[in-house]
Amino acid sequence: MLEIKCPYCGNRSQNEFAYGGDATVKRPELNSMISDQEWDEFVYYRKNPRGNHLELWHHVSGCRQWFKVFRNTATHEIIQTMEMKENP
Amino acid sequence: MHQEFRTSSGGFIDRSKEISFIFNGKKYYGHRGDTLASALLANGIHLIGRSFKYHRPRGIFAAGVEDANGKVQLYKDNITEPNVNVTEVELVEGLRIESQNCWPSVGFDIGGINNFFSRFFPAGFYYKTFMWPKSFWYYVYEPFIRKAAGMGKAPLDPDPDRYEHQYEHCDILVVGSGPSGIASALSAAKNGARVILAEDKSRFGGSLLTDNVTIGNKNGDEWVEDSIAELESMPNVTVRKRSQVFGYYDHNMLVMFERCKDHLKNPAPYTPRQRLWYIRAKHVIISTGSIERPLIFANNDRPGIMLANSAREYLKVYGVLPGKNPIVFTNNDTAYETAIEFKAKGINTTILDTRKSSNAGVVQEAKNLGIEIKFNHGIANTSGYKKVNSATIGELNNTKDGYKNLQTLPCDSIFVSGNWTPTVHLASQSGNKLKYEVETDTFLPHQSRQKETVIGSANGSFTLKESLADGFKKGFQISDEITKNSKELSVPISDEKDFRLHDKFWCMPLPNNKNYKRFVDFQNDVAVSDIQLAVREGFRSIEHVKRYTTLGMATDQGKTSNLNGLQLVSDLEKKIVPEVGHTTFRPPYTSVTIGTLIGREVGKNYQATRKSPMHEWHEKNNAVFVDAGLWLRPRYYNRGEETLDEASKREALNVRQNVGICDVSSLGKIDIKGKNSAEFLNRVYTNAFLKLPIGKARYGVMLREDGMVFDDGTTTRISENHFHMTTTTAQATNVLSHLEYYLQVVWPELDVNVVSTTEQWAGMAIAGPNSRALLKKLFPHDDVSNEGLPFMGFKEFKFKNITARVFRISFSGELAFEVNVMSDYGEEMWNEIMVLGEDLGIQPYGTEALSTLRIEMGHVAGSEIDGRTIAYDLSLEGMLSQKKDFIGKRSLTRKAFAEKDREKIVGVVPLDKKTSIPEGSYLVENAKASFPNPKLGHVSASCWSVEYDNPFSLAIIKDGKNRKGEKLFAVSPLKNIVIPVVIISQHYVDPEGKRVRS
Numbered sequence A: 001m002l003e004i005k006c007p008y009c010g011n012r013s014q015n016e017f018a019y020g021g022d023a024t025v026k027r028p029e030l031n032s033m034i035s036d037q038e039w040d041e042f043v044y045y046r047k048n049p050r051g052n053h054l055e056l057w058h059h060v061s062g063c064r065q066w067f068k069v070f071r072n073t074a075t076h077e078i079i080q081t082m083e084m085k086e087n088p
Numbered sequence B: 001m002h003q004e005f006r007t008s009s010g011g012f013i014d015r016s017k018e019i020s021f022i023f024n025g026k027k028y029y030g031h032r033g034d035t036l037a038s039a040l041l042a043n044g045i046h047l048i049g050r051s052f053k054y055h056r057p058r059g060i061f062a063a064g065v066e067d068a069n070g071k072v073q074l075y076k077d078n079i080t081e082p083n084v085n086v087t088e089v090e091l092v093e094g095l096r097i098e099s100q101n102c103w104p105s106v107g108f109d110i111g112g113i114n115n116f117f118s119r120f121f122p123a124g125f126y127y128k129t130f131m132w133p134k135s136f137w138y139y140v141y142e143p144f145i146r147k148a149a150g151m152g153k154a155p156l157d158p159d160p161d162r163y164e165h166q167y168e169h170c171d172i173l174v175v176g177s178g179p180s181g182i183a184s185a186l187s188a189a190k191n192g193a194r195v196i197l198a199e200d201k202s203r204f205g206g207s208l209l210t211d212n213v214t215i216g217n218k219n220g221d222e223w224v225e226d227s228i229a230e231l232e233s234m235p236n237v238t239v240r241k242r243s244q245v246f247g248y249y250d251h252n253m254l255v256m257f258e259r260c261k262d263h264l265k266n267p268a269p270y271t272p273r274q275r276l277w278y279i280r281a282k283h284v285i286i287s288t289g290s291i292e293r294p295l296i297f298a299n300n301d302r303p304g305i306m307l308a309n310s311a312r313e314y315l316k317v318y319g320v321l322p323g324k325n326p327i328v329f330t331n332n333d334t335a336y337e338t339a340i341e342f343k344a345k346g347i348n349t350t351i352l353d354t355r356k357s358s359n360a361g362v363v364q365e366a367k368n369l370g371i372e373i374k375f376n377h378g379i380a381n382t383s384g385y386k387k388v389n390s391a392t393i394g395e396l397n398n399t400k401d402g403y404k405n406l407q408t409l410p411c412d413s414i415f416v417s418g419n420w421t422p423t424v425h426l427a428s429q430s431g432n433k434l435k436y437e438v439e440t441d442t443f444l445p446h447q448s449r450q451k452e453t454v455i456g457s458a459n460g461s462f463t464l465k466e467s468l469a470d471g472f473k474k475g476f477q478i479s480d481e482i483t484k485n486s487k488e489l490s491v492p493i494s495d496e497k498d499f500r501l502h503d504k505f506w507c508m509p510l511p512n513n514k515n516y517k518r519f520v521d522f523q524n525d526v527a528v529s530d531i532q533l534a535v536r537e538g539f540r541s542i543e544h545v546k547r548y549t550t551l552g553m554a555t556d557q558g559k560t561s562n563l564n565g566l567q568l569v570s571d572l573e574k575k576i577v578p579e580v581g582h583t584t585f586r587p588p589y590t591s592v593t594i595g596t597l598i599g600r601e602v603g604k605n606y607q608a609t610r611k612s613p614m615h616e617w618h619e620k621n622n623a624v625f626v627d628a629g630l631w632l633r634p635r636y637y638n639r640g641e642e643t644l645d646e647a648s649k650r651e652a653l654n655v656r657q658n659v660g661i662c663d664v665s666s667l668g669k670i671d672i673k674g675k676n677s678a679e680f681l682n683r684v685y686t687n688a689f690l691k692l693p694i695g696k697a698r699y700g701v702m703l704r705e706d707g708m709v710f711d712d713g714t715t716t717r718i719s720e721n722h723f724h725m726t727t728t729t730a731q732a733t734n735v736l737s738h739l740e741y742y743l744q745v746v747w748p749e750l751d752v753n754v755v756s757t758t759e760q761w762a763g764m765a766i767a768g769p770n771s772r773a774l775l776k777k778l779f780p781h782d783d784v785s786n787e788g789l790p791f792m793g794f795k796e797f798k799f800k801n802i803t804a805r806v807f808r809i810s811f812s813g814e815l816a817f818e819v820n821v822m823s824d825y826g827e828e829m830w831n832e833i834m835v836l837g838e839d840l841g842i843q844p845y846g847t848e849a850l851s852t853l854r855i856e857m858g859h860v861a862g863s864e865i866d867g868r869t870i871a872y873d874l875s876l877e878g879m880l881s882q883k884k885d886f887i888g889k890r891s892l893t894r895k896a897f898a899e900k901d902r903e904k905i906v907g908v909v910p911l912d913k914k915t916s917i918p919e920g921s922y923l924v925e926n927a928k929a930s931f932p933n934p935k936l937g938h939v940s941a942s943c944w945s946v947e948y949d950n951p952f953s954l955a956i957i958k959d960g961k962n963r964k965g966e967k968l969f970a971v972s973p974l975k976n977i978v979i980p981v982v983i984i985s986q987h988y989v990d991p992e993g994k995r996v997r998s
């Protein structure tokens, strides 16, 4: 079980959190012309990297904030956690 | 009572207390402090059970968790547990044990015939033989395997014991209380670190309990006692025995089970049987010691053959002689100590040593004591069916692949030692890449992936001096990184015997022209010939050899067999062990009972139970409850002898005719505030929300980004920047997460806050033609007329001093209102409504009637919004705004979503107007078509329409739009029924929606 540092609450065990996927995915702007390709990339396609990955986590059983976790998917090392407005 | 193999003195048992136990129907005695294994051996019992595959007689092979043979069925106080290891159970009053895997008895076992057919049970036997024909699996193969290989009986009753979970944090977790473990714990604790020291056995000390050593001016066991007492007195230290750390997970999370109850004679009430600890440690010190390795020789599995150091442990710790005429068979110096200890009790042994000579101090000591030593000898075979009675021994030839001569040596036991295997399981589980050390023939920890340090013999330090020095040093260094106290202890002077090298020879040749079995893995009955066969058949990867032969699998996890198996494969492939590599060690290190893993989360505690504020009223009024997620909701209210169908029909009909009240508190409620709230809702819902007037509710549908309908509900504008959203009971938490995601991740610029208020409001739906009359009585000073509170209107009224939010919304299709009051007033309000509604014919209704009402109105719910349907499928396409963008809209242009014959919701009525259609039935055009019959769609919800008094269902079927009036068949292969049906509109009752607006 991972230990994740919520930027608002501090170190907590993984069972307090929900995983939220790739944090680098950007939702296309509302009311913009979006090609099928772009939309498919946004809705369906995700990379599955072995190594460092910037991802979203949600502190569901805590402060209910979404935040970013920079994590190595192979070793589970968490390099950094940060608020949504920050970047590694 | 006489225990024939108990010494007259010595050991750590309490000889003043005699405890009886029953083994296979016969009564025996042991002492407090015994394990079942030591008590059995004290009575001369070696034969415990039968082996897994060949049903060979097997006996106690070791004294600790590495014993793979001593599995029994344990009974105590009408509770039974299978596959219990006799070396791990402490003797208490009232134990009864029975051999397992044998029929009719352990002495005479019919399955033992497998042994004579053993050439038909080679490696991969199960894969090769039981492959086909497929039908044989059910009738021939599986029953045969099950009967022949039965491993104990699972208990049939619920586990009456209590198990608990505990979370703990510490600076340093020390696993194992041998010399290095105690040294590091002392050193770290004195330097101020918060330490947990865990020992799996019932006594601290590890090898210090059996070795003749001194530390400082104390004997080894005295040093243990004093050190543990000192640690226990320190506030920063937690010391636990009977506690097995069995798993090492990510971020230094370790799990340990503590045996709290089974060893107690009179446990206090509510004592948990076991406690599962989740320990998050800043650093882990692994001092788990090492396990003696067996030697491999023909028929090396007979009862009476055991590890040499285990024999010494039985003697020194329990005062038990596992044999009175033993042979010690070794390829190294350590086993000599066993012979010396037995000699001290007056038991003469013969030592067979595969080496040509040894000049270690301990060997010289044995010589001086006059113990007979035969160097360069091996055991070629053994005899004795239920217990070993002789060994065929011989001098090894120069190439060590045969014997110069053979002779028979009578014996009643053989104590074997084939060198030592460091217990690296935890380090390996943690991700440590092990390296092979050729000098000691061991895998040792190498590169840690997490913060762990392995010390003592687990790290290949096989002398006390090294282990102590290592323990004190590492304990200090690791703790100092955390505490910076710089308090270092000096290492005490120690004295121990001189042990040296071992022979790189461990697998004895067979006598000429004999093909006796030489076992490598006792638990899985894997012999040398099986591994040879696997390699011959082309299995190269050690992981494949493991699975093909089952070497090192199951609860044993290769504790005694791993290294021997690897060496064998390496020799066969003419490689060295590091090239072959090792298999992965997996948690748990030893068997863990499932009750411990589950803890208190059983039965009604499996999940939290959510109850509405009116729950007690429902209970008092004969509600029969149903699980709705975590919620308990009234399904119906029982009156007399009614069935579920009768009660729910009565309740639903009463809503259509008079007035009903339903507890809707479980609906998700989300409070939304902020100046961009309307804009946000406009993006979340498919329909327009920007211009929703204050004091009005609106039905809304939300999608996922892939276009599927996610949830529906009503949202009310309470003031300009304040909204009250409702969600379905099932999706309440998911909708909140969804909203938080868009607000925090996607559109952080929006000034909106959302918070769940589900539990803050008690909700009650008042539905039926008399509902307005009732409301009038409830709020006599307020205007509840069609003009004052029109359909989809919202008002705040006062009832006494209670503020009530009143929404004119309807799920039943009748004129209806939903009243919300703060939870604490819920029951009071509900009671008032029941009293005021009495002369209007009010009755409470449950989820079953609620379902009936919504189905016959054609309202969709969770069985239709199942994550696979788009708005069109649910006839909600009118809810899709053409003028604005919203979440998921772009996906709706996908081709499949626009196909002409797309699925759509319809109503279904059986032609006979009698037969209810099971939910989940398929709709097909031709009931007699051959399999697979093309399926048009499925029945999503069924009810008995109270309006028409016949069955009615909703279904989602292909081209549903154009099928009204078509005659189809509903088929339910599970129930084997076919029902002719006709397709009609989904809106069976009041299709124009006049009633809700009346």
Ligand SMILES: [Zn+2]
Residues within 6 Å of the ligand: A006, A007, A008, A009, A010, A059, A062, A063, A064, A065
């Ligand atoms: Zn938090």
